[in-house]
Amino acid sequence: MGENTRKPPGPGNARNSLGAFGGVFTPSILTILGVILFMRAGFVIGQAGIFQILLILCLSHAITLLTAISVSAVSTNTPVSAGGAYFLISRALGPEFGGAIGLALFCSQAISVPFYILGFTESMIRTFPVLAVHFRTIALITTFFLFIITRAGARWAVRAQYLIMTILVLSILAFLGGALVHFDSSLFSKNFGPGYTNNTYGFWKVFVIYFPAVTGIMAGISMSGDLKNPARAIPAGTLGAVLTGFVVYGLQIILCGGAQSREELIYSSFETLCNQALFNAGFLVVAGVFAATLSSALGSFMGAPRVIQAVAGDRLIPLLHPFEKGAGRANEPVRALWLTLGLTITTILWAGNGNTGQAFNILAGVVSMFFLYTYAMINVAAFVESFAGNPSFRPGFKYYHWLQALIGAAGCAVTAFLIHPLTAVFAAAIISAMVILLRRRTLQVRFGDARWGFFYSRLKANLLQLSMMPVHPKNWRPAVLVFSGNPNTRFALVQYALWIGEDRGMVTLVRILPGNIQYLMEKRETALTQLKKFFEDNGFIGFSTVMVLPDLDQGICAALQAHPPGPLKPNTVIFGWSSDPARAHSFARHMGFVRSMGMNLVIINDKGLPQVQDKCFIDIWWRARKNGSLMVILAHLLTLNRQWADATIRLFRIIHDPAWEQTAKQAMEALLRKARVKAEIRVIVSTAPFEKILKSISTESSVVLIGFNVPEQSKAAEFQARYTRTLAPLPTLIMVSSIGDCDLFA
Numbered sequence: 027m028g029e030n031t032r033k034p035p036g037p038g039n040a041r042n043s044l045g046a047f048g049g050v051f052t053p054s055i056l057t058i059l060g061v062i063l064f065m066r067a068g069f070v071i072g073q074a075g076i077f078q079i080l081l082i083l084c085l086s087h088a089i090t091l092l093t094a095i096s097v098s099a100v101s102t103n104t105p106v107s108a109g110g111a112y113f114l115i116s117r118a119l120g121p122e123f124g125g126a127i128g129l130a131l132f133c134s135q136a137i138s139v140p141f142y143i144l145g146f147t148e149s150m151i152r153t154f155p156v157l158a159v160h161f162r163t164i165a166l167i168t169t170f171f172l173f174i175i176t177r178a179g180a181r182w183a184v185r186a187q188y189l190i191m192t193i194l195v196l197s198i199l200a201f202l203g204g205a206l207v208h209f210d211s212s213l214f215s216k217n218f219g220p221g222y223t224n225n226t227y228g229f230w231k232v233f234v235i236y237f238p239a240v241t242g243i244m245a246g247i248s249m250s251g252d253l254k255n256p257a258r259a260i261p262a263g264t265l266g267a268v269l270t271g272f273v274v275y276g277l278q279i280i281l282c283g284g285a286q287s288r289e290e291l292i293y294s295s296f297e298t299l300c301n302q303a304l305f306n307a308g309f310l311v312v313a314g315v316f317a318a319t320l321s322s323a324l325g326s327f328m329g330a331p332r333v334i335q336a337v338a339g340d341r342l343i344p345l346l347h348p349f350e351k352g353a354g355r356a357n358e359p360v361r362a363l364w365l366t367l368g369l370t371i372t373t374i375l376w377a378g379n380g381n382t383g384q385a386f387n388i389l390a391g392v393v394s395m396f397f398l399y400t401y402a403m404i405n406v407a408a409f410v411e412s413f414a415g416n417p418s419f420r421p422g423f424k425y426y427h428w429l430q431a432l433i434g435a436a437g438c439a440v441t442a443f444l445i446h447p448l449t450a451v452f453a454a455a456i457i458s459a460m461v462i463l464l465r466r467r468t469l470q471v472r473f474g475d476a477r478w479g480f481f482y483s484r485l486k487a488n489l490l491q492l493s494m495m496p497v498h499p500k501n502w503r504p505a506v507l508v509f510s511g512n513p514n515t516r517f518a519l520v521q522y523a524l525w526i527g528e529d530r531g532m533v534t535l536v537r538i539l540p541g542n543i544q545y546l547m548e549k550r551e552t553a554l555t556q557l558k559k560f561f562e563d564n565g566f567i568g569f570s571t572v573m574v575l576p577d578l579d580q581g582i583c584a585a586l587q588a589h590p591p592g593p594l595k596p597n598t599v600i601f602g603w604s605s606d607p608a609r610a611h612s613f614a615r616h617m618g619f620v621r622s623m624g625m626n627l628v629i630i631n632d633k634g635l636p637q638v639q640d641k642c643f644i645d646i647w648w649r650a651r652k653n654g655s656l657m658v659i660l661a662h663l664l665t666l667n668r669q670w671a672d673a674t675i676r677l678f679r680i681i682h683d684p685a686w687e688q689t690a691k692q693a694m695e696a697l698l699r700k701a702r703v704k705a706e707i708r709v710i711v712s713t714a715p716f717e718k719i720l721k722s723i724s725t726e727s728s729v730v731l732i733g734f735n736v737p738e739q740s741k742a743a744e745f746q747a748r749y750t751r752t753l754a755p756l757p758t759l760i761m762v763s764s765i766g767d768c769d770l771f772a
Contacts, residue, residue: 044181044252044253045259046253046260049249049254049263050249050259050262051267053184053246053249053325053328054263054268054325055191055267055271056321056325057241057245057322058240058243059318060145060242060319060321061141061145061146061319061322063318064145064314064319065296066239067236067275067278067295068286068291070235072217072289072290072295073221074229075219075221080279082233083236086233086236087268087271088437089240089398089401089441090240090268091268092430093243093434093438094264095265095426096409096431096434097260097261098261099408099411100114100404100407100408101257101260102257103420103421104117105256106250108332109128109250109251109332110244110251110329110333110336111247111400112127112128113336114404115403118408119406119407119410121464122464123403123461124337124342125460125461126460127400127403127457128334128342129334129337130396130400130460131333131400132333133396134397135248135330136365136370137373138238138241139169139327140369140377142323143168143319143323144165144374145322146165146315146320147165149296149315149316149319151164152296166374172324172327173327173363173367176324176327176363177358177363179354183327186324191321193310194314194321197310197314197317197318198314200303200305200307200310201304202278205282205284205285206285209284209285213286213287214284216288217284221288221292230444230445230446233445234394234446237397237398241397242325244397244400245325245329246263246264246267248328248333249328249329251336252332261423282299286302296315327363327366331360331362331363334359334365335352335361337349349361349365395445398438398445399454401438402435403435405434406435408426408431409428412428412431442454489593492593499768502597502659503527503530503531503532504526504532505527505532505595505597506523506527506532506533506596506598506600507585508520508523508536509538509600509602510523511602513560514560518635519600520535523630524567525663525664530663530666532568532594533567534568534569534571534596535557535560535570536572537573538573539574539575541574541576542574542576543574557571579619582619583619587623597625598625598627599620599627600628600629601628601629602629602630603631603759603761604746607746610742611743613746614736614745617629617736617763620736625765626762626763626764626765626768627736627762627763629761631753631758631759633758634758636757636758643676643724643726644665644674644675644676644727644728645676645678645729646675646677646678646705647720647731647732649679649680653762657762658675658705659768662703676708677698677706677708679707679708679710680712680716681709682713683711695707697770701770703770708723710723720732724756724757726757727757728758729758730757731759733763734749734761734762
C-alpha cells in the first residue's frame with residue numbers, strides 16, 4: 027500500500043465518511059465506559075463512599091461537559107480538519123500552544139492504550155487465574171490484535187466497535203439489573219459515607235484514579251479528520267457521550283453502593299458484579315469488561331496516531347515530519363501507528379508481570395494530568411475566540427458563553443493542582459517548555475488564529491482605560507519617534523534610540539519620502555519592506571512607518587501630529603545632527619515643530635557604536651534640572667542594556683567660585699540619592715568656556731549628554747556653527763532639550 031502526504035478534508039477523501047454516531051459517539055462512549063466501569067468503580071465507591079464518589083462524578087463530568095460545550099462552539103465556528111483537539115487549539119491559540127498540547131494529547135492517548143490493555147489483561151487473570159503466569163504474553167498478544175484492526179483502517183475499527191458496543195450494552199444491563207435486584211437500603215446507608223482504608227487514599231487520590239473514566243471524549247474528537255460533517259458530528263456525538271456516561275456511572279454508584287458491602291466494593295467488586303448479574307449471566311459481565319477495555323484501547327489506538335500525524339502535517343517540529351505521511355486513499359497514519367505500538371509495548375513491559383495495581387494508578391495519574399491540561403487549553407481556546415470579539419466568531423452551537431469556558435479552564439487547572447501539586451507543576455513545565463521552544467523557532471505556518479482578535483480587543487480596552495488615567499511623572503516611559511531615513515545608513519542613530527526605548531518604552535522609526543504619493547506608492551512599499559527587514563535582520567523590537575508628503579517640512583509635521591493616537595503618542599523625538607549650513611534654517615524649523623508639539627527633543631551626533639573597552643564612561647554635563655533630569659534618565663536607560671552594563675555614569679557640574687565646591691557636591695549627592703541612580707560626581711571649578719572644558723574631559727568617553735535650548739530662526743546658522751565646532755573632537759554626543767515631563771525624583 028503506497029504512502030502519501032496528508033490530504034485535506036473533502037468529499038474526495040475516503041477518510042471523511044463517518045457520522046456523529048459512528049465517528050464520535052461510539053469511540054467516545056466506548057472509551058468512557060471502559061476499564062474504570064468494571065475494574066475500578068467498585069474500589070473508589072468503597073473508599074470514598076456513595077456521597078463523595080457522586081461529588082467526584084459531578085465534578086469530573088462538569089469539567090468534561092464544560093469542555094464539550096467549548097469544543098462544540100469552536101468546532102462549529104471553523105472548518106475542522108484532522109487532529110481533533112490539537113486542530114481546535116492550534117487554530118485558536120496559534121502553532122506554539124497547538125504543538126505543545128498536541129504532543130501532550132498524543133502522550134496521554136498513547137499511554138491510555140497500555141492502560142486499557144492492562145485493564146483487559148487483569149480482568150482475564152481474575153476470570154481465569156490459571157493464566158496469571160502469562161500476564162505479559164496476554165497483554166502483548168492483545169496489543170498486536172488491536173494493532174492489526176487499527177491498521178486495517180478507521181472504518182474496520184468502527185465496525186468492530188459496533189459489535190463491542192452491543193456486548194457492552196448487554197453487560198451493563200446485566201450487572202445494573204442484578205444490582206437493582208440485590209439492592210439493600212441498609213447497605214446503601216453503610217456505604218454512604220467514606221471508608222478510606224489507610225492514609226494512602228483520600229478524596230483527591232480517588233479522584234485521580236476515577237477521572238480517566240470521563241476522558242473518553244478525546245477518542246471521538248480525535249476522529250475529526252474522518253468525519254463527513256465535523257461541525258454537526260462533534261457537538262452531537264461528544265455531548266451525547268458525556269450525558270450517557272454520566273447516567274451510566276451515576277446508576278452504577280447508586281445501585282452497586284446499595285448492593286455490595288464495603289469489603290466487596292474494595293476487594294472483589296468485579297467478582298460480585300458477575301455473581302449478582304441478572305439471570306445469572308455473569309459471563310455477560312466478563313464479556314462486558316473484555317469489550318469495554320478492548321474498545322477503550324482501540325479508541326485510543328485510533329486517536330493517538332491521528333493527533334501526531336496532524337501535528338507533523340503542520341510542519342511544526344522537524345523530528346515529527348516523517349509521521350506526516352499516511353497510507354492508502356484514506357491516508358491512514360501508519361507511521362504514527364507504529365510509534366504508538368512501540369510506546370504501548372514499552373509501557374506493558376515496564377508494568378510488570380501480574381502486579382498491575384501500582385502501574386495502573388501511575389498511568390491513571392499521567393493520563394489524568396495531561397488530559398486536564400488538554401481540556402484546559404480547549405476551554406482557553408474557546409474563551410479567546412469568544413472574548414476577543416472577532417466578527418468571525420459565529421459558532422453554529424448557540425448554547426455557549428465565554429464565562430463557561432473560563433470556568434472550565436480554571437476548574438481544570440485547580441483540579442490538576444489539587445490532585446498532585448508537584449505533578450501538576452511538572453506537567454505544566456513540560457508543556458510550557460514546549461511552547462517556548464516552538465515560539466523560538468521561526469514558524470512559517472500561520473493559522474489566522476484568534477489571538478490577534480483577543481490582543482486587539484484587550485489593546486483597545488487598555489488604551490481607553492489608559493487615556494482616562496491622569497498622567498504622572500512616575501509613570502513616564504520613553505515613547506520615541508526616530509526620523510531615521512534609511513536605517514541601514516544611520517545604524518548607530520537607530521541603535522541608540524533602541525537602547526533608550528526598546529525595553530522600557532516604545533520606538534518607532536519614521537522615514538519621510540518627499541514627493542507625490544501617486545508616483546511614490548511603489549517606493550513607499552519598498553521602504554516599508556526595508557524597515558521591516560531591518561528589524562528582523564538585527565533582532566530589534568519596534569515599529570516603523572513610511573510617509574509620503576510634498577516636502578520634508580510637511581512630512582515631519584504630519585508624523586508628529588498623527589503618530590500614534592491616544593496615550594501612546596510620542597513624548598520624545600530623535601533627530602540626527604545636521605552640519606550642512608544649507609539646512610541650518612530648516613533644521614531649526616524642524617526642532618521648533620517638535621517643541622511646539624510639546625515633545626522632548628533629542629539630537630544625536632553619532633560617531634559610530636562604542637568599542638569594547640575596560641573603562642566605559644557615560645558623561646552627563648548638568649547645567650539645569652529641566653534638561654538634567656531627562657539626561658540622567660536616558661543615561662540610566664542606556665546602562666540597563668547588556669552592552670552598557672559595566673559603564674560608569676559621570677555627572678559633571680561646573681561652578682566658577684571655589685567657595686561653593688563642597689556645597690555643589692553635596693547638592694549633587696543628595697540629588698542622586700533621591701534619584702536612585704548610581705553615578706560618580708565631579709564638580710569642576712573653572713571660568714573657562716564650556717566648550718573648552720568639555721573637550722578637555724570628555725574626549726575619551728563613550729558617549730556625552732548635554733542640554734540645549736532650541737534656537738530661534740534668526741540664530742539658526744549661529745547655533746549650527748557653534749555646535750558643529752563643539753561636536754568635532756567629541757565622541758557620540760546626545761543633545762537633550764526637555765519639556766520637563768519626566769521627574770528624576772518620581
